[in-house]
Amino acid sequence: MDRTEKFTSAKRQALILDSLKAEHRPITGSEFAQKANVSRQVIVQDVSILKAKNEPIIATSQGYMYIQETPNEAAHKLIIACKHHPDQTENELNIIVDHGVLVKDVTVEHPVYGDLTASLMVSNRSEVQNFIKKIQDTNAAYLSTLTEGIHMHTIEADTKEKIEAACEDLKKADILL
Incomplete structure (x- = not known):
């Protein structure tokens, strides 16, 4: 051709x-x-x-x-509620991925539109860094700025212990609601 x-x-x-x-x-x-x-x-x-x-x-x-949703009984999912300032986003995501946990998405509850969800699909620091760089390069706002920092993430890992450890560290960082 x-x-x-x-x-x-x-x-x-x-x-x-x-x-x-x-x-x-x-x-x-x-x-x-x-x-x-x-x-x-x-x-x-x-x-x-x-x-x-x-x-x-x-x-x-x-x-x-x-997205090929195949039943994966080894995968554990949890929706977590968080609150922080935009400048803490990179730290929040790094805390989660450092435990081997995937951050699938972010959701905010908009007063007019209802739930607004955006896919993130970040699972390591390199992907977190690329996400943060795209936000900065485009001067885009985080969805959580619409809700005074309150937002939810769907997170997933191959063990519930990884999710629990990530949540514990988010609590210590005063990010988890």
């Missing part, structure tokens, strides 16, 4: 699905755009179409992921 030839919509969507299912890492819209010789905005539209077709694609701060 000629490198300057653009992919059709169907071919781009197949590329997105196949790549996301094969890779168990986030893939950015820019990566897809480069492969398909289109703009990142075209990829964003393709992903929206795929989501409308009930494909379980989520956008994380690191890129798109295909």
Whole structure:
């Protein structure tokens, strides 16, 4: 195929699905755009179409992921409530991931819109650092600024002891509600 030839919509969507299912890492819209010789905005539209077709694609701060929910009895999940200032976000996330715990998302309760949830999918300090850098580079606000620092996280680990240890350290840091 000629490198300057653009992919059709169907071919781009197949590329997105196949790549996301094969890779168990986030893939950015820019990566897809480069492969398909289109703009990142075209990829964003393709992903929206795929989501409308009930494909379980989520956008994380690191890129798109295909969420294959398989029953994992070894995984332990907990929703925790936290409160802190924005400048404590990196410390909060590091406390959690340092215990081998995945931070799946953040949720705030908006007075008009109800629950607003954003996917985080951070599991190590490098991913936390990338998330914080994106917030800073884009001058974006944390969702928790809408609720005076109150927010929830869905966290997951392979043992409940890891979750309990992370929660204990969050209590010590005066972050856990």
